[in-house]
Amino acid sequence: DGGITQSPKYLFRKEGQNVTLSCEQNLNHDAMYWYRQDPGQGLRLIYYSQIVNDFQKGDIAEGYSVSREKKESFPLTVTSAQKNPTAFYLCASSSFGTGPIGAFFGQGTRLTVV
């Protein structure tokens, strides 16, 4: 089945730790995105990538890092510099194509600081 896989579903981080959230897609999509969602908030863009080995900061990139070494993979690292990382993290992908196709989401990773 084609889709986007995020892992793990739940993740607990201790203060001062870096953690990495995995996102893999087999849809052959060019673009991939990371969003953060807090209760009562919409989706805020952290980073996005349109092509391998290239990515751009979104609105809330501070304290996060990404890589795009393969078209299928776009891991997100939440660093210790992110002071309030507890949130629902959503990875998405989309294809430029010739018409609008929208972004398709993985199941999300819920990160909690303990």
Add this chain to the structure above:
Amino acid sequence: QKEVEQNSGPLSVPEGAIASLNCTYSDRGSQSFFWYRQYSGKSPELIMFIYSNGDKEDGRFTAQLNKASQYVSLLIRDSQPSDSATYLCAVNRKNRDDKIIFGKGTRLHILP
């Protein structure tokens, strides 16, 4: 001014009635517009997209776009309790800086 604005709700609609959800956007260069449905604790699901002025219908859903007014809406006919969810409006500029920007969403509650 926020890039994509939606009324947070909750919007309460009786079962069987028409639910009307609205969204405005600030960037006149926006070209593609999407509606997502998100159930509590789940990831968003794409339900409609539109890129031409006018109406686009898909089953019980109709998306409406007015680029001159920078306004997108979603109508849900014959509302069902299963339609109770948060509806997110998203906008894409479809150029080199190809971000997809989301509004905060409108919570819809269908009253049985």
